[in-house]
Amino acid sequence: MNETFKRKDLLGIRELSAGEITHILDTAESFRDISRREIKKVPALRGRTVINLFFEPSTRTRTSFEIAAKRLSADAINVSASTSSVTKGETLLDTARNLEAMSPDCIVIRHSSAGAPHQLARVCRAGIINAGDGAHEHPTQALLDALTIRERKGRISGLKVAIIGDILHSRVARSNIHLLTKLGATVSLAGPGTLMRNEFSELVEEGVIVERRIEDAIDEADVVMILRIQRERQDAAFFPSMREYAVHYGLNLKRLERAASEAIVMHPGPMNRGIEIASDVADGTRSLILDQVSNGLAVRMAVLYLLAGGSHTAEGNEGVQRKTEESRTN
Numbered sequence: 001m002n003e004t005f006k007r008k009d010l011l012g013i014r015e016l017s018a019g020e021i022t023h024i025l026d027t028a029e030s031f032r033d034i035s036r037r038e039i040k041k042v043p044a045l046r047g048r049t050v051i052n053l054f055f056e057p058s059t060r061t062r063t064s065f066e067i068a069a070k071r072l073s074a075d076a077i078n079v080s081a082s083t084s085s086v087t088k089g090e091t092l093l094d095t096a097r098n099l100e101a102m103s104p105d106c107i108v109i110r111h112s113s114a115g116a117p118h119q120l121a122r123v124c125r126a127g128i129i130n131a132g133d134g135a136h137e138h139p140t141q142a143l144l145d146a147l148t149i150r151e152r153k154g155r156i157s158g159l160k161v162a163i164i165g166d167i168l169h170s171r172v173a174r175s176n177i178h179l180l181t182k183l184g185a186t187v188s189l190a191g192p193g194t195l196m197r198n199e200f201s202e203l204v205e206e207g208v209i210v211e212r213r214i215e216d217a218i219d220e221a222d223v224v225m226i227l228r229i230q231r232e233r234q235d236a237a238f239f240p241s242m243r244e245y246a247v248h249y250g251l252n253l254k255r256l257e258r259a260a261s262e263a264i265v266m267h268p269g270p271m272n273r274g275i276e277i278a279s280d281v282a283d284g285t286r287s288l289i290l291d292q293v294s295n296g297l298a299v300r301m302a303v304l305y306l307l308a309g310g311s312h313t314a315e316g317n318e319g320v321q322r323k324t325e326e327s328r329t330n
């Protein structure tokens with residue numbers, strides 16, 4: 001099923017094949033070791049330039065893209081909306097065209113508008129990586145989640161993954177639903193009716209089940225993925241109060257008992273502790289929340305490597321070179 005990755009951009013999971021997803025995950029796996037070494041650097045992207053263009057706040061995604069670029073020896077530059085000429089009225093496309101004039105190899109963009117990375121991809125020669133566009137997609141989050149599940153469970157196919165919470169506003173949920181179903185998992189969704197997307201009820205054949213009760217979604221699940229309540233995207237009252245949300249939809253130890261005995265707990269971060277997830281669950285033995293962050297670094301190294309043409313310059317990274325050779329012969 002494995003195949004090489006020949007795309008210029010990474011805009012979403014929806015357009016990727018199962019083989020392309022597996023190739024990114026295999027590449028990420030071969031990069032994981034670099035971050036455990038004393039000297040955490042290989043020359044794979046020496047001479048390449050990566051620009052991080054973030055129009056929304058971020059801790060994990062922006063930092064890990066910057067560290068990923070640096071560990072591959074690329075030059076990494078961070079541009080945030082608040083300190084850029086966007087504050088003087090420059091448009092997104094003009095900003096991108098001006099950055100493009102400095103010949104970057106990749107532009108990583110996070111934006112509140114769905115489709116912003118796609119706009120850039122149409123006008124830029126540089127590879128465009130979607131680091132989250134509105135409530136649309138967050139492809140590297142889904143990839144790091146899959147790498148984390150695969151690391152612990154050894155597979156994705158045949159697992160039951162419960163995704164709980166603010167589905168309506170979640171780009172993480174959308175990317176994960178595409179990825180998990182392409183790789184053969186069953187996805188059960190639950191959350192307040194006001195925070196559910198009708199379109200997901202129509203994906204029964206793809207393996208998506210919308211449950212009314214959180215307990216039913218969690219029942220015998222192998223993975224329980226909790227979503228953040230996205231207050232910044234909620235311009236109306238979708239539920240009476242945070243306290244009531246915690247009572248009816250928060251993941252606590254009692255609810256977790258419904259899951260399979262070896263179930264793992266995931267959250268993309270940042271967490272609202274005591275609201276969508278209780279602290280004793282977030283910090284408990286089943287929680288892989290910090291493993292997700294570590295795997296995020298490996299996934300972003302892989303994505304930068306694959307998009308910035310690293311497969312042609314993988315000196316000093318025999319593991320990746322070997323994987324690339326293997327995928328050519330499969």
Ligand code: CP
Pocket residue numbers: 057058059060061062132141268269270
């Ligand atoms: N999960 C995630 O995207 O986190 P940040 O917003 O901190 O990047």
